[in-house]
Amino acid sequence: VYLTDADRTSGSENPAYTEWEEQDSLLCTWILSTISSSLLSRFVRLRHSWQVWEEIHNYCFTQMRTRSRQLRSELRSITKGSRSIADFIARIRTISESLMSIGDPIAHRDLIEVVLEALPEEFNPIVASVNSQTVIISLDEL
Known part of the structure; x- marks a missing residue:
């Protein structure tokens, strides 16, 4: 957030960090806008786009693993x-x-x-x- 200790003391944030936060917020909003409303509650607590993306990955991986188990069980029986x-x-x-x-x-x-x-x-x-x-x-x- 701050480039130097003096910036921290004066409260002067790094402009690159501020720009990154704005872009990350836009990206997060864009990703969330593509998610079904029935799933949104899983993501509202997340602040950054990487967190949302990771949660999507984990959710999809769990769903695919569960589906794989169901299908393989059906094949066995x-x-x-x-x-x-x-x-x-x-x-x-x-x-x-x-x-x-x-x-x-x-x-x-x-x-x-x-x-x-x-x-x-x-x-x-x-x-x-x-x-x-x-x-x-x-x-x-x-």
Whole structure:
């Protein structure tokens, strides 16, 4: 805030600091204007733009991590059930794409494994055939 001790004593602030504070305030206002009103209460206590940005990052990271856990849990527990094979694989593909969109992709090999493990016993011959192949097949080939 002050350049020297004499400035501190006289109360004369550094003009560059004052300009920075004004710019930071404008930036903070701009960032806050882009936030949904339902989330604004999380940010009103923050004074500087870097604090707002960090809180946005933390909030989004928490949301993405929670979503990733939900999607991965769904993948672990998914079964074909009464769905057609096409619908079953489409659901797995949707989950996989959702994971990819939040930066947590699932490996293709793991995805094929999810499909094979979730199939009922009537598909055991197909599962055995796929497992005996040396090349990993795609979801479309499955």
